[in-house]
Amino acid sequence: MVKNKIKELRTERGMTQNELAALCGVRRETIVFLEQGKYNPSLLLAHAVAKALGTTIDALFQFDD
């Protein structure tokens, strides 16, 4: 699984899971799974999340090479 900083950045920005989900066009449950690292998003969703959190995909997701 890919590690990510979604929860960290979302909390920093004072955003709720519902708000982030609405900005990304997904259900809140999907944000929960993303934050827990249980779901790998598509490139489009990764881009939407990164944009909503004001960061880049590279900064948001860490790949174990």
Add this chain to the structure above:
Amino acid sequence: MTPQRYRRVSTILQMLVGAGCGAAVVAKNYAVFIIIVLAASAILLILRKRTEGIPADERDRETGGRAALVAMLSFAYTALAAACILFIFQDDDPSYPVIAATLAYSACVLMIVYSFIFSYLDRYRFSRRGWLYLTFAAGLTLIVVVASLKLFSGGDDWICRGGKWIMHGHPSFPAPSRPCN
């Protein structure tokens, strides 16, 4: 309506449709069967349009794909196992082989339809040949369904009339052993 409520209503409606369609088939009232399916589809469409927020996203579609595969395989294996059992006990009741054949054919049709749709989505979805492939698959499915209905429509059967079992068409099984009243 919230997406959660929509999903709950949708599940309950699907259960009701299953029960209603089952009862309609048992009663041999196919018009009611079609009306139930069309009415349920219309209700679901209206409810979906009235649902606020996002009813489904990419994770739901991925999960839905896996669920469809598991559901299809579960049905296919169960239907084939039931068909084998019914074929083994075919001497107990003349209707068993017909039910077994229906189950076996429905499992085969389901797997063929799945394979066609999978191939279409996998190879031709983004190509110009996509529509051609889809039309061919739809035509073939229609032919298989019509042939199956013709084969198992119950046109050839034994009818109870005046206390006697009368042959209707050319049934492939002997007259029922139960009394005809």
